Amino acid sequence: MATEADTCRKLIVPRLQRAGWDDPPCAIQEQRTFTDGRVMFVGGQPRRGQKKRADYILRYRPDYQIAVIEAKAGYRSVQDGVQQARDYAEVLGLRFAYASNGHEIVEIDLAAGTEVTRADFPTPAELWGRQRGELDLPDAAAAKLLAPGFPDAERPLRYYQEIAVNRALEAILGGERRALLNLCTGAGKTAVAFQICWRLWSAGWNKRGDHRKPKVLFLADRNILVDDPKDKTFAPFGDARWKLASNAVSHGRDIYFSTYQAIAADERRPGLYREFAPDFFDLIVIDECHRGSARADSSWREILNWFEPAYQLGMTATPLREESRDTYAYFGEALYTYSLAQGISDGFLAPYRVHRIVTDIDAVGWRPSAGELDRFGREVPDDEYQTRDFERVVALRARTEAIARHLTDFLKSTDRFAKTIVFCVDQDHASEMRQALINLNSDLVAKHADYVARVTANEGDIGKGKLSSFQDLEAETPVILTTSQLLTTGVDAPTCKNVVLARVVGSMAEFKQIIGRGTRLREDYGKLWFSILDYTGTATEKFADPAFDGDPVAVTTIEIDQDGEEIERETAEQHSAEDRDSDEPTKPTELPPDDPSDDLPRKLYVDGGEVEVVAHLVYDLDADGKRLTCRKLTDWTGEKIRTLFATPAAFRAEWALPEKRGAVIDALAERGIDLHALARDTGRPDDDAFDLLCHLAWNAPLTTRSERAKALRARNPDLFARYGEDARAVLDALLDKYATGGPDQLALPQALKVQPVSDFGNPSEIARRFGGPQAMRAAMAELTEALYAA
Template sequence: MDSFPSPQELWARWRKSEGLSDEIADNLLTPFDLTGGKIPRYYQRIAINRTVQAILQGQTRSLLTMATGTGKTTVAFQICQKLWTMGWNTAGEHRKPKVLFLADRNILVDDPMLKDFSTFDEDVLHKIQGEVVKSREIYFAIYQAIAKDKNRPGLYRQYSPGFFDLIVVDECHRGSARDESNWREILEYFQPAYQLGLTATPLRDDNVNTYRYFKQPLYTYSLKDGINDGFLAPYKVHRVTTTYDALGWRPSPDDLDRYGRTIPDEEYQTGDFDRAVALKARTTAIARHITNFLKKSDRFAKTIVFCVDEEHVLEMVEALNNLNSDLVQQYPDYVCRVTSAAGDVGKEQLYKFKDVLTRSPVIAVTSKLLSTGVDIPTCKNVILVRVVKSMTDFKQIIGRGTRVYEDDGKLSFTILDYTTSTRLFADPAFDDDPTRIEIEAIDDEGETVDGSEEVIEPEQPEIEERDFEDDAPTGFTGIPEDDDLLPRKYYFDGGQCEVIGEIVYELDPNGNQLRTFKLIDYTGEQVRTLYRSTLEIQQRWANSEQRSEIVQQLGDRGIDFEDLKAVTNQPDADPFDLLCHIAFDAPIMTYKQRAERLRRQRKDFFEQYGNDAREILEILVESYAQGGIEQLALPAALKVKAVEEKYGNVREVAECFGGIDQLKQAVDQLQILLYTA
């Protein structure tokens, strides 16, 4: 080949290989909707174009498999928009298509309707809620609103089988493709319509098989793909162990639960906690560890805590409220319960929690309601306090934290695991197609009911657990009068439990496996990646703006200077020296040593100023020696007692230097000399 083919030649070759007619080829060139400047990413364009092509070529069922947070709804909107613009429909008539967006939860249809699809005119959109409207083009519905039950024949039958041209099924792995499902009847009733399934977790089991219904996916974009491309946030895992989880728990012969019952004399393990026996001391220990983690990182980082059931949620909320009473006084909803039992209050808390502009609620405690279908881009912490055996469930839970939100500096997230559920990361199927399905209980309003049935169990690493069905109630509220009403779960409020171990893991460079996270090695690796030498760090660190950039870059990679001081046992070391020591084996100097070196080697710097200015600079150097470089930030640096009592406010201090600009110049030079003297 003498030269590269032109775009026109490539297009002609591709058309020929795909067997495209002129009409289909022209329709494939229908532009994307770029309203608001939202340009589809490369993988979204692939998914959109493949789906539109499949539909135009007559493929009646299609499946897209895309990891949580990669924009399935955006893809669905662009597909609908393209078909709408070109006037495609199943009858080949000159009209716009009628589309049904179908899901099993209100939030899964409300969000798309109010966000992506809002670019359509308002009189085009309609959510089906108890009445039959046939004058719109794009419809949204939850199965429960249109399906038949013992009281209703099924609202969907008020529409003719050929009424819709396209049905988009969101989270299609969650029941619509099951042969025995009432919801499957809806899809089969509208058989003339083209049907597109969207899921983050397609299935391959012969009995419950999304593939069997929707066929092989047209396109797959995995969690690993998203992290490698930078579209999804990487994560760090803290695997935390309490004394009860490490050693098991066995009641003493005289131990009674809160209802006065003798607790069966058995050895209880992690899988039993809050299912067979609820241990208040363990819940408190975990809540304390969560609180301390947030205090060390960010107390306003959006956090989701996954518990076993409704009662466990209530216990955890109470413990977290008690341990964060200082913030709860200021923000009463700092810790909130988000479960189906919380009703409208829970819904309101959920919408506030997922709003990127609200500061509180901060900690959302749930069992299953937040495991899927909820977009929380600012979520920085995902916490597992219940055993997760289902790969499907696990991937959905992890997906709550994978969204990147640069406006809030959210480029990564942390998983705190108190039940060793993150062992599933080691499963070869983690970033492959899952091998089972989990059926969640959904009420008539399209809301998740706590306690769900797991079916088609895959082989998983074993965790000993009592034989309870997931949809069976395990708790009780209040003291029952009838012994027959006593809960099967035992509640023990005594004992002592504490966290005794914490191992931090990170993804390996290939994004395939978790490896043990050693902070010193990791920090050195990251610093050497960013900077070539101590000289480069020194030149940047001496400048306050560039120093802030270094701190931000390292913070985005999960590196905290207080943690470095702790693991190196150097509480008084300057962060600059810590970085150079860890990355390039440079000697460590403390704040006081740097301050003394400056006084000794650069007397000329101080002597160029008058007595008052020189004394002020000496005070600033001493402030640095006591607390570090942050103590030199203006104007706060001048609000120390020694300066204010003798020299007054900032303007009066500046007069000692000849003006504000000269004061800033002197302090900037002081910072430079601290690191270059």
């Protein structure tokens, strides 16, 4: 019987070759894996889930994939592959998908909504012609769309990055002057921006169609978001790069970098951007564009308005919400969205565990004693202060020390050198937190002076140096950084294992940026997941928001008259009350006072009292990646079993076959069910996992392995009668091994290599007791089937 591999090698590949798909620059990519497999926890240890793999991906050009093919064995129906082909095409952002068993071919055209049977695969020219028809690009623009990207063998684009690049190029070359990409934090927006610029630059595109390289401006709101891309990702542009500053203006380069602040107008100077003619730039890439540039009343909007003739591409990690509505109004609907949930599901981003820690005063509030004075002799007004007030209205040193003490104990119990970022309310709070952590970790500070460091706007170049060391994969210290606003965006710290929230974050956009500091994966450094330590309730509140990682949502209200005719139509984004009361600053730069005494009019400092942690709850991201849960494993195991198997009989039929049991166990692990952890949590280590799962799913009786083995002997005493005494002795020994260790003890050939079975001889000698290997395998299969017969 021909296998799927036979079908691919003997039937599908020759057909693709005849159609011309292996003639350069076209290419056939066979068995192409395009995700890394979600990180799951099995037995408390991280492991990778199943990767998504396409049988074939067809590329019209090296950087432009155009179709996916799902292959099935020749004896199966071609329809068995249609849904898989369709699903993969949707994930990969492709219009065309094919299913084939080598004899039949079904073409799925997602744009046309059709499924048709074809006699053969289309040629590259046919498929590209249909694709071009949808894109509606003139010849010159189509040629530029197919320009090659910069080759990076060490870090090739992931599938979603390639989609984002091509969607942006299609929009720009198609004449869309305002475009937006929505890629979650950690998804690699800078790499996407670089490849877009490289392909346009190498193709010689510009807005007027002249024979020259384009002029590109890369804008962001912080130096770190500009310097890192310029010096690292965009390095292949060489001398074509230039960073704008008040004393560094050039008109002779191609790729410019600047912060808004460096070229915007303020009370001291006119805008530096006016040094350039409005039509000087062909393309402006606005990184983190949700952070103010698109607001109609923003001083930075003046820059975009001045360069109105340029094509403008916004890049954001924020879906459509109240706080980002100006961004979407200006740039339009996102060309492509890649969410945090999808990144975690694909295994490109790290999953997280949330620790909700509550101090006694956060639980019930804090009230000063009568006539209590603060550090500077000011009377503290008699009021009840809550979490949102701490470090904004009143700074309680005891609370800061309690948080620092708990965090220190957490690191001691996990890893004291796990890179950690602590987000504080302001620079002053970050300084207090740093001092408290230094005092509690004096043993390590004595050996590593920078074990704890503050990185805020006031540190300047010193802070940048500490941050650079923190990001360095080879640098052991600093381990803990305390900050307030400065590190919320654009800090690529792939080894950061702990994100600590010591301040309330009202803005969903800012919260997602903060969480993004931990989402980078570095498997080679053991970074497969991260912890969020939440001392303010922000994380649990934000993760509970249904719109946390959802698609952009808009509600359209239509008013009609008594005849059903439309009178008025209004569209408004859905948002929560928390968004409307967002505490995100109007300008994202961190501009707190240089001296704590400047805080005196706005904040009180209380140094006395005691604060204790009264609760520590641990929330895990559930197996579906959709919500946090405190539930025990047993609470959702039954539900997941029933989604896999409709009845106990269906479950039994799969479990009883050793060759299928492994797939069942993998499917359970994919859904977050670890059989060893399940046995531990239920206190039933001696039960057969099959019986335990049936009990949780269908309330079946609980049975130990010893009881199941005993029942088999009582139910079917003549099961082994046909075998000789020597063979029956082996089967009895194997049944005893099952009773103590489970069904894995019945797996061949390992079962024959451990005592007491190995005492009967080597595997060949044991097989001869049954009349040969084939008879022995038949006996083992019969034993397993009988064991699970009831």
